[in-house]
Amino acid sequence: MRTSIATVSISGEFPDKMAAIAKAGFSGVEIFENDFLTYDASPREVAQMARDFGLEITLFQPFRDFEGMPEPHRARAFERAQRKFDIMGELGTDLMLICSNVSPISLGGIDRAAADFHELGDLAAKHGVRVGYEALAWGRHINDHRDAWEIVRRADHRNVGLILDSFHTLSRKIDVNSIRSIPGDKIFIVQLADAPLIDMDLLYWSRHFRNMPGEGDLPVVDFMRAVAATGYDGPLSLEIFNDQFRGGSARALAEDGHRSLVYVMDQVRRLEPDIRIDVPPMPDRIQATGVSFVEFTTAEAEKDNLVTLLKSLGFRKTARHRNRNVDLYTQADIRIVVNSDDSGDSFAGSSYFVHGTNAYAYGMKVENAQDALARAAALDAPVFSEPRRAGETSVPAIQGVGNGVIYFLDDTPALASIWDTEFTPVDDPGEGDAGLKRIDHLAQTTHYDEMLTWLLFYTSIFETRRTPMVDVVDPGGLVRSQAIESLSANGFRLTMNGADSRKTFAGKFLAEGFGSSIQHIAFTTDDIFATAGALAALDFHALPISRNYYDDLEARFGLEPSFSDALREASILYDRDDNGEYFQIYSRTFGEGFFFEIVERRGAYNGYGAMNAPFRIAAQRRLLRPEGMPKR
Numbered sequence: 001m002r003t004s005i006a007t008v009s010i011s012g013e014f015p016d017k018m019a020a021i022a023k024a025g026f027s028g029v030e031i032f033e034n035d036f037l038t039y040d041a042s043p044r045e046v047a048q049m050a051r052d053f054g055l056e057i058t059l060f061q062p063f064r065d066f067e068g069m070p071e072p073h074r075a076r077a078f079e080r081a082q083r084k085f086d087i088m089g090e091l092g093t094d095l096m097l098i099c100s101n102v103s104p105i106s107l108g109g110i111d112r113a114a115a116d117f118h119e120l121g122d123l124a125a126k127h128g129v130r131v132g133y134e135a136l137a138w139g140r141h142i143n144d145h146r147d148a149w150e151i152v153r154r155a156d157h158r159n160v161g162l163i164l165d166s167f168h169t170l171s172r173k174i175d176v177n178s179i180r181s182i183p184g185d186k187i188f189i190v191q192l193a194d195a196p197l198i199d200m201d202l203l204y205w206s207r208h209f210r211n212m213p214g215e216g217d218l219p220v221v222d223f224m225r226a227v228a229a230t231g232y233d234g235p236l237s238l239e240i241f242n243d244q245f246r247g248g249s250a251r252a253l254a255e256d257g258h259r260s261l262v263y264v265m266d267q268v269r270r271l272e273p274d275i276r277i278d279v280p281p282m283p284d285r286i287q288a289t290g291v292s293f294v295e296f297t298t299a300e301a302e303k304d305n306l307v308t309l310l311k312s313l314g315f316r317k318t319a320r321h322r323n324r325n326v327d328l329y330t331q332a333d334i335r336i337v338v339n340s341d342d343s344g345d346s347f348a349g350s351s352y353f354v355h356g357t358n359a360y361a362y363g364m365k366v367e368n369a370q371d372a373l374a375r376a377a378a379l380d381a382p383v384f385s386e387p388r389r390a391g392e393t394s395v396p397a398i399q400g401v402g403n404g405v406i407y408f409l410d411d412t413p414a415l416a417s418i419w420d421t422e423f424t425p426v427d428d429p430g431e432g433d434a435g436l437k438r439i440d441h442l443a444q445t446t447h448y449d450e451m452l453t454w455l456l457f458y459t460s461i462f463e464t465r466r467t468p469m470v471d472v473v474d475p476g477g478l479v480r481s482q483a484i485e486s487l488s489a490n491g492f493r494l495t496m497n498g499a500d501s502r503k504t505f506a507g508k509f510l511a512e513g514f515g516s517s518i519q520h521i522a523f524t525t526d527d528i529f530a531t532a533g534a535l536a537a538l539d540f541h542a543l544p545i546s547r548n549y550y551d552d553l554e555a556r557f558g559l560e561p562s563f564s565d566a567l568r569e570a571s572i573l574y575d576r577d578d579n580g581e582y583f584q585i586y587s588r589t590f591g592e593g594f595f596f597e598i599v600e601r602r603g604a605y606n607g608y609g610a611m612n613a614p615f616r617i618a619a620q621r622r623l624l625r626p627e628g629m630p631k632r
């Protein structure tokens with residue numbers, strides 16, 4: 001598979017862009033003319049730079065307002081083209097993109113445009129180059145790839161072909177199956193971009209909101225299925241105009257881009273088994289069935305706070321690692337590993353050193369851990385391993401958000417028995433159970449501009465879907481929240497919270513913990529009131545919630561006062577929708593803003609209580625104030 005990306009899609013100066021593009025594994029690059037014009041180097045130097053990075057220049061673009069012009073503009077357009085063809089010779093690329101004319105003085109007319117292209121084809125042939133015609137969704141006369149194809153067909157020149165761009169076709173909801181009847185060898189290059197569904201002007205949407213395939217809402221896979229059916233086997237090139245990306249990390253953007261192309265083609269191959277698709281074979285998206293454990297790294301001197309909190313949640317120390325200063329706390333199907341191993345050769349130790357106490361790793365339950373590793377690796381996820389000591393199992397693992405570790409656990413004997421082979425049981429009666437049953441979800445906090453990266457990471461590797469993004473208002477700014485969840489109930493659930501401002505509660509966590517990581521873990525109970533009672537006996541201190549919240553809740557849902565009193569007394573938050581009910585209790589925070597949540601889902605409630613989040617945040621912020629509560 002030849003992969004390419006336009007220089008506009010990546011932040012930075014020309015050499016930074018090229019370096020990031022090459023490193024992420026692309027075979028080619030589209031030179032966006034403005035990036036070239038504003039960079040102070042000759043075309044030959046740029047050609048050399050691309051060669052040095054091992055990149056083919058797949059396309060030079062865009063050339064604007066060419067076809068259907070009245071004289072003298074028409075003659076000038078040909079002169080301009082000739083100049084660009086000369087530059088292309090020096091750049092060492094043979095393909096130029098001509099986007100459909102937007103000029104108000106352009107005349108229109110399919111045959112006029114075809115005649116212009118035929119003549120341009122002759123000029124291109126003299127220069128040993130080819131031109132491809134792309135219908136901009138907002139083109140003056142041509143805004144549909146079917147019309148662009150008709151012009152190319154009538155131009156009937158071997159140096160003139162069609163360029164397809166998923167955004168222009170999909171933004172106008174043009175039937176992608178119309179692509180299937182175009183000969184593959186007349187499609188000179190295919191550009192791919194996705195975008196979130198936003199109802200706005202097409203040009204503005206295209207220039208500011210495009211994103212990588214799989215990050216948005218457009219059916220890019222259907223588009224590519226149709227392209228694949230034509231027999232097209234040229235480069236797949238990303239062309240992403242995005243305001244946020246312009247200021248993002250070149251390396252991360254290039255990596256996301258490469259992952260998105262591999263992911264698209266993997267899906268196309270599964271949906272079109274009879275078409276040869278050149279993408280490395282890999283297992284299908286991995287079904288995650290839950291979280292088997294979460295591991296905290298901490299230090300001996302610091303672990304008491306965490307352990308006290310765990311005990312107040314009804315956890316009991318049930319085992320200790322045979323070789324290391326690592327304890328296992330359990331309750332029903334929940335395992336919390338507390339790692340204060342400071343022997344110096346462990347990743348846990350270095351994570352503690354950088355971030356302090358944090359939930360740096362978790363174990364994901366999958367059917368086949370090796371398959372999970374293979375798929376993640378094929379999608380460019382960093383494979384994680386560290387030195388093992390005698391008697392320790394190597395668990396397949398990758399690194400994800402904030403370099404945190406995701407271990408894959410399945411039922412093969414070595415992995416299923418790890419808690420027995422690596423740990424020795426401890427006889428600690430504990431102080432009582434709180435009725436917590438399993439991990440409902442993990443919540444990862446990231447910088448807002450990393451959210452798309454991690455959404456793509458999770459949805460491309462695992463069989464998950466993302467829920468719509470919700471805005472959570474924190475008095476210090478907006479936090480955007482989106483969940484990633486398995487398609488089956490009781491599978492894997494994770495929420496991502498993206499913070500822009502360090503004045504938000506989530507933003508403070510990022511700033512003080514030095515980066516993205518798990519900020520909270522939610523456990524399930526089957527009986528929230530019984531759990532609240534048990535927690536009180538364990539000296540657990542729930543996050544206190546304001547009285548105003550309960551007054552509003554009662555009014556909003558028409559609750560019985562006795563019911564809302566019971567919620568208030570136990571500091572339980574409540575939500576309800578057509579599917580069922582949701583109850584939440586939060587712990588107070590520890591460390592740099594980490595906390596636990598306990599939830600009960602009744603009926604088929606499938607959300608995360610988003611409307612309660614501002615109340616939770618306000619309560620957490622109140623506790624952050626040194627005096628606790630404002631003076632009256």
Ligand SMILES: O=C(O)c1ccc(O)c(O)c1
Nearest residue numbers: 062099134165206207239
């Ligand atoms: O927004 C534009 O002008 C523009 C230019 C070139 C392209 O290939 C494209 O898809 C859009």
Ligand SMILES: [Mg+2]
Nearest residue numbers: 134165191239
């Ligand atoms: Mg384009």
